[in-house]
Every structure is written in structure tokens, then in C-alpha cells.
Amino acid sequence: MSIDQSRRTMDRYFALMGSGEDFAVCYRPDxxxxxxxxxxxIAGAAAVGAYVVALHASSLITAPDHTxxxxxxxxxxxxxxxxxxx
Numbered sequence: 001m002s003i004d005q006s007r008r009t010m011d012r013y014f015a016l017m018g019s020g021e022d023f024a025v026c027y028r029p030d031x032x033x034x035x036x037x038x039x040x041x042i043a044g045a046a047a048v049g050a051y052v053v054a055l056h057a058s059s060l061i062t063a064p065d066h067t068x069x070x071x072x073x074x075x076x077x078x079x080x081x082x083x084x085x086x
Contacts, residue, residue, distance in 0.1 A: 024049025 001009070009026060016023035024031075027045035033052070034041050042051045 022049065023052075 013023050013026040016026065024045045027048055029045050030043075031045045031048045032041055032043050033048045042048050
């Protein structure tokens with residue numbers, strides 16, 4: 001797949017995802033998603049699409065004022081490292 005084809009595919013994928021449409025049409029019928037922590041394997045385009053939707057839904061939390069969803073993490077992100085001036 002060329003860089004241009006890859007770019008068009010990803011643009012379509014995120015456009016479909018962002019509009020709430022079925023982005024699983026961008027997956028091959030034999031697509032799989034492996035969950036490293038559990039060893040679970042989700043197989044098939046529709047199943048992988050449903051898993052990604054559920055994953056995104058469970059990963060977003062809303063701020064107390066209900067205005068700013070953000071990605072939930074299981075642990076705090078490490079503080080950024082400071083670069084020393086040379």
C-alpha cells in the first residue's frame with residue numbers, strides 16, 4: 001500500500017469514527033485485536049470495531065463540570081523530563 005493510499009485509508013477511518021459511522025468497514029474481514037494483558041483475541045471486522053467502540057467509551061471520563069472529556073489512565077502519567085541547556 002502506498003503512502004497516499006495509507007493516508008486516504010486513515011483519513012476515511014477517522015472521518016467515519018468521528019461521525020459515529022461504522023469505521024469497521026476499513027478493517028479486513030479477518031482483522032484481529034489482541035489484548036496483551038489477558039491474552040484475549042477479538043476476531044473479525046465487526047467484533048474488532050465493537051471492541052474499539054467499547055474501549056473508547058470506557059476510556060473517556062468527564063471532568064466534574066461535565067465539559068471536558070479526557071482519556072482515563074490506570075496510573076498517573078510520569079512527569080515530563082526536563083532538558084538541560086547545553
